[in-house]
Amino acid sequence: MGPLIGVLFDGFAYGMLLFLLSVGLSVTLGMMNFVNLAHCAFAMLGGYVTVTLMNVLGWPFFAAIPMAFVAAAAVSVVLERVLYRRLYQAGELDHVLLTIGLAFISVAMAAYIFGTLQQPIQTPSFLRGSIYVAGITIGIYRAFLVIIGLLVAALLVLTLEYTRFGAKVRAAVDNQRMARGLGINVDATFAITFALGSGLAGLGGALAIEIVGLDPSFAFLYLVYVLIVVSVGGLGSIWGSFVAAALIGISDVAGKYYVPELGAFLIYLVMIVLLMWRPQGLFGKR
Amino acid sequence: MNSVVASAVTPHGYLQAQARWSPLEIAFWLAAFLPFVLFPTYLSLANQIAITALFALSLDLILGYAGIVSLGHAAFFGIGAYAAGIFSKYVWGEPITGLVFAGLCAGLVGFATSFIVARFKHLTLIMMTLGIGFLVHEIANAAHWLTGGSDGLQGVRLWPIFNYFNFDLWGYTAYSYALAVLFIVFVLSRRLINSPFGLALRGIRENSTRMPAIGADSRAHIRKIYTISTAIAGLAGGLLAQTTETVSLGSIDFQRSADVVVMLVLGGAGHLYGGILGAIIFMVARDQFSGINPQFWYFPMGVLLVAVVMFLPGGILGGLARLTARFRKNPS
Numbered sequence: 001m002g003p004l005i006g007v008l009f010d011g012f013a014y015g016m017l018l019f020l021l022s023v024g025l026s027v028t029l030g031m032m033n034f035v036n037l038a039h040c041a042f043a044m045l046g047g048y049v050t051v052t053l054m055n056v057l058g059w060p061f062f063a064a065i066p067m068a069f070v071a072a073a074a075v076s077v078v079l080e081r082v083l084y085r086r087l088y089q090a091g092e093l094d095h096v097l098l099t100i101g102l103a104f105i106s107v108a109m110a111a112y113i114f115g116t117l118q119q120p121i122q123t124p125s126f127l128r129g130s131i132y133v134a135g136i137t138i139g140i141y142r143a144f145l146v147i148i149g150l151l152v153a154a155l156l157v158l159t160l161e162y163t164r165f166g167a168k169v170r171a172a173v174d175n176q177r178m179a180r181g182l183g184i185n186v187d188a189t190f191a192i193t194f195a196l197g198s199g200l201a202g203l204g205g206a207l208a209i210e211i212v213g214l215d216p217s218f219a220f221l222y223l224v225y226v227l228i229v230v231s232v233g234g235l236g237s238i239w240g241s242f243v244a245a246a247l248i249g250i251s252d253v254a255g256k257y258y259v260p261e262l263g264a265f266l267i268y269l270v271m272i273v274l275l276m277w278r279p280q281g282l283f284g285k286r
Numbered sequence: 287m288n289s290v291v292a293s294a295v296t297p298h299g300y301l302q303a304q305a306r307w308s309p310l311e312i313a314f315w316l317a318a319f320l321p322f323v324l325f326p327t328y329l330s331l332a333n334q335i336a337i338t339a340l341f342a343l344s345l346d347l348i349l350g351y352a353g354i355v356s357l358g359h360a361a362f363f364g365i366g367a368y369a370a371g372i373f374s375k376y377v378w379g380e381p382i383t384g385l386v387f388a389g390l391c392a393g394l395v396g397f398a399t400s401f402i403v404a405r406f407k408h409l410t411l412i413m414m415t416l417g418i419g420f421l422v423h424e425i426a427n428a429a430h431w432l433t434g435g436s437d438g439l440q441g442v443r444l445w446p447i448f449n450y451f452n453f454d455l456w457g458y459t460a461y462s463y464a465l466a467v468l469f470i471v472f473v474l475s476r477r478l479i480n481s482p483f484g485l486a487l488r489g490i491r492e493n494s495t496r497m498p499a500i501g502a503d504s505r506a507h508i509r510k511i512y513t514i515s516t517a518i519a520g521l522a523g524g525l526l527a528q529t530t531e532t533v534s535l536g537s538i539d540f541q542r543s544a545d546v547v548v549m550l551v552l553g554g555a556g557h558l559y560g561g562i563l564g565a566i567i568f569m570v571a572r573d574q575f576s577g578i579n580p581q582f583w584y585f586p587m588g589v590l591l592v593a594v595v596m597f598l599p600g601g602i603l604g605g606l607a608r609l610t611a612r613f614r615k616n617p618s
Contacts, residue, residue, distance in 0.1 A: 035409055083596070092408055093355050094595050097551055100544060101591025108585030220540070224420065231413040265424040272417045276402065279410050 005136050007257050008250060013142035015249025016149025017211060020204030021222060022229040023156065023241045024197020030173040030236020031190055034084060035092050037099040039201055040223040041106035042072040046202025047214040048110060051119045061124050065206050072202025077195040084194075085187075103219045110216040119214045127210075141210055148207065152200065156238050169193055173236040225252075228271045234284025244282060297485070305480040314559070318465055322458070329457035335569045336464035337525045340471060342550045342561025344518035347475060349547070350555035351484065352511050353491030354403060355412055357543050358419020359519055362392040364426060364538025366520025367527040371439045372432065374528065379445040385467070385524045392520020393513055395422075400512040404505040407494070416540075423538050439533040453529065460529040467525060468562075471518055476558055478514070487511055491556075548587060551594055554603030563602060 025039040046068030053064040079102065087094050123141060130139045160166035168189045171179040180186050205218070212222075225248065233244030248267060255266035274282065295303070321332040341363055348354045369391035373384045402414055426433050433439055446452045451459045478484055489497045490504045497504045527533045536542065545568070546561075553564025575583060598605050 029409065033408070035412065083592070087595070091353075092412070093349070093353075093551075093555075094599070096355060096357070096412065097547070097591050098595040100547075101588040101595065104584040104588030104591065106588075108582050108588065111582060112585075224416065224540075227413055227416065231409055235409070261428060262424075265421065265428065268417045268421045268424065272402075272414065272421065275406075275410055275414060275417075279406055 003257075006138075007254050009136070009138060009146075010142060011250030011253035012246055013139070013145045013149075013249070014211065014253055015246035016145050017204060017208050018222075018225055018229050018249050019149050019242055019245035020152060020207065021201050022226040022233075022245060023152075023238060024194075024200045025226060026230045026233060026241045027169065027173070027236055027238070028190070028194050028197050029230060031169070031176065031186075031193060032088055033092075034088060035095040035099065036084075037096060037223060037227075038079075038102040038106065038219075039099075039198070040205075040221075040226055041103045041219040042076050042198040043201040043205030043208070043222065044106060044110060044214070044216075044218045045075060046072040046199075046205035047209050047218065048114060048119070049202070050206040050209065051114070051121055051214065054121050055119075061121075061127075065203065068202045068206035069199040070202075072205070073195040073199030076198030077191055080191055080194045103223070107216045107219050110219075114216070116216055119209065121209050123210050145207060145211070152203075153238065153242050160238065165189070165192070225267075228267065230281075232271055232274050232281055234281025237281070237283040240281060240283030297482075301480050301482070301485065305476070311559075315469065318469075321461065326456065329461045331569065331573055333457050333461040333464050333529055334526075335566055336461065336468045337522050337529070338546070338549070338569055339562040339565040340464070340468045340525065341519055341522035342546050342553070342565045343468075343472060343475060343558070344515045344522060345546050345550050346555060346558065346561040347479075347515040347518070348512055349550060350557065350560060351479060351491060352487045352508055353494070354508065354512065356403075356415040357412055357540070357547065358415040358417070358422075359516075359546060360538055360540070360542035361419045361422035362396055362516040362519035363523035363526075363542060363546075364422060364533075365395055366392040366523030367533045367537045368426060368433055368439065368523075369520065370524035370527040371442045371533040374442050374444055375439070379443050381444050381447050381463070381528050384444075384528060385521060388524025388527070389517045389521040392523065393517030396516020396520075397509070397513040399516075400509040403512050404508040419538075419540060419543055423535070423540070426538050427535060433533070436535055438535070439527075442527060442531045442533070444528055444531065453531075457529075464525050464529060467521060471521065472558065472562075475518070479558060483507070483510070488556075548591060550601075552590060552601055554601030554605075554607075556600070557603040557607075560601055560603045567602075 021040065021043050025036060028034060028036060049071040050064045050068045053059040053067055054061065059067075083098060083102075087098060127141045127144055130137045132138075160170060168179070168184050168186075171182070171184055172186045172189055176186055205214075208214070208218075208222075212218075229241060229244045229248055232248065233240035233242075248270070251270050252264070252267050255262055255264075259266070278284070318336075321329055325332070341359075344362075345356065345359050348356060366388035370384045370388035373387045374381075377384075377387075399418055402418070403411065406414055427435055429435070430437075444453060447459065447463060451462075453459050479487075486497065486502045486507055489500075489502065490507060494504050497507075523537060526537060549564035549568045550561045551564070552567060553562065554560030571586075572583065575586075594601060600607070
């Protein structure tokens with residue numbers, strides 16, 4: 001029983017990380033149908049900003065983390081205004097090509113500036129180690145991840161459900177043309193949403209360093225997981241992303257723990273079967 | 287795109303006009319023999335280019351003509367490569383039967399997955415192709431006893447082609463072999479594209495909901511072209527396994543899927559020569575810059591992709607087609 005709960009908890013913590021990385025993509029995809037494969041490049045940017053601030057400038061962990069959010073949001077909104085915006089009417093092939101191109105550039109730049117080695121960071125001492133609760137070991141950092149994930153999820157749901165901005169976002173996700181017809185400035189709403197989503201990815205990237213490390217391949221390695229979460233959870237659904245992220249995180253960790261010879265096989269199988277069953281995702285409307 | 291048909295021309299006449307060989311095409315295929323004379327030390331590179339061009343051609347059939355974005359096409363390249371390698375190791379080393387076996391294996395898996403591919407669109411389709419690619423990669427990695435896993439498949443030995451042409455160190459035979467296969471498949475694809483079936487595919491690309499409405503079942507068409515395309519990708523993989531006499535996991539990974547999309551888009555998707563042209567440029571550039579860290583190689587590739595999408599939709603051949611069209615309209 002002990003290992004099972006431990007594996008479940010680790011998987012859930014990993015899932016929360018995936019949730020942070022993917023929720024922004026889910027909402028922006030739902031709004032604009034823009035397949036943004038550079039999403040994890042923004043996450044990687046957040047990671048490298050954190051590493052630079054902490055290791056070069058000596059900032060404390062909790063001061064560097066918000067800057068990861070800000071940096072990723074700022075860079076993403078510039079790219080959105082300059083490049084992405086021109087392609088909203090184009091097909092998904094153009095989206096895929098442009099954003100894969102941006103992700104390639106980010107990988108090369110990260111390799112050029114920081115080298116290809118894993119970047120170490122020093123988390124505060126009270127986040128390290130683990131505690132015993134009712135016979136099972138819980139990593140403190142993983143518990144911290146779970147708390148952040150739950151907080152972000154709650155915050156997002158509250159924003160979307162109870163604010164004017166959230167209402168605009170929901171309207172644009174449900175029916176973009178109708179929302180425009182009602183006088184909602186979908187472009188501006190989208191730009192803000194895009195910045196917030198990329199910022200959350202940046203935050204996820206910063207928090208992921210302690211768990212999965214950071215090197216230039218991050219932009220592609222986790223893109224697959226993020227896309228799986230988004231397509232399984234359904235576009236534009238925060239709750240869907242949350243459940244899918246938890247599901248994928250747990251099946252990945254459990255798969256690697258109990259049947260290591262299968263490797264990542266299980267997770268792709270879960271995705272294909274789920275999408276066969278529900279092509280629009282678990283909670284998708286379209 | 288080249289879908290503008292003068293109203294006076296019958297569909298049959300249009301297809302016939304498209305199918306005519308132009309002098310430029312004949313010149314191109316004659317130029318394919320130049321490496322034998324001009325760059326005899328680069329024949330193994332020429333062989334790689336011919337194989338990659340064949341792979342890009344296979345992707346062009348589904349991406350360029352039927353509009354199916356696949357990010358997992360390397361799966362079929364890899365299946366072909368492993369099939370050819372394993373065939374020569376355990377059955378016999380005769381190359382042509384081995385190659386046919388590689389194409390058949392990839393085509394069979396392609397046929398099985400075509401039912402999935404034909405059902406979905408947009409993001410779900412991309413995820414499905416991606417998922418199939420990763421799944422096959424994981425299987426190849428896990429089946430260590432059969433594929434050698436990350437060590438690569440060793441012990442591939444081939445007999446001479448027709449029991450006469452040995453695979454030499456310089457790649458004379460390898461390049462001739464790959465070029466011959468490329469040419470045969472190209473001619474067949476060309477025939478396929480300039481048939482009513484090919485026209486229906488372009489219809490699906492332009493408007494996939496309208497095609498069933500005018501009596502062409504797009505799903506059946508997609509299944510057919512996807513199976514054909516995967517079989518060709520398998521042939522390309524088989525060629526690589528046979529001419530290099532080894533198969534590594536690199537022949538099946540995401541990088542290869544992404545590379546081939548880049549090549550095709552650079553050359554011009556939806557033109558039969560797009561993939562071939564893209565493969566030549568891509569492979570020569572990579573050979574020239576092979577000294578630098580592979581991670582830096584991503585930079586020019588990324589810039590290229592962004593530039594093509596932003597400024598050169600339709601790739602090089604698309605750009606050229608627009609130029610000639612403008613020139614013909616108002617010859618100054």
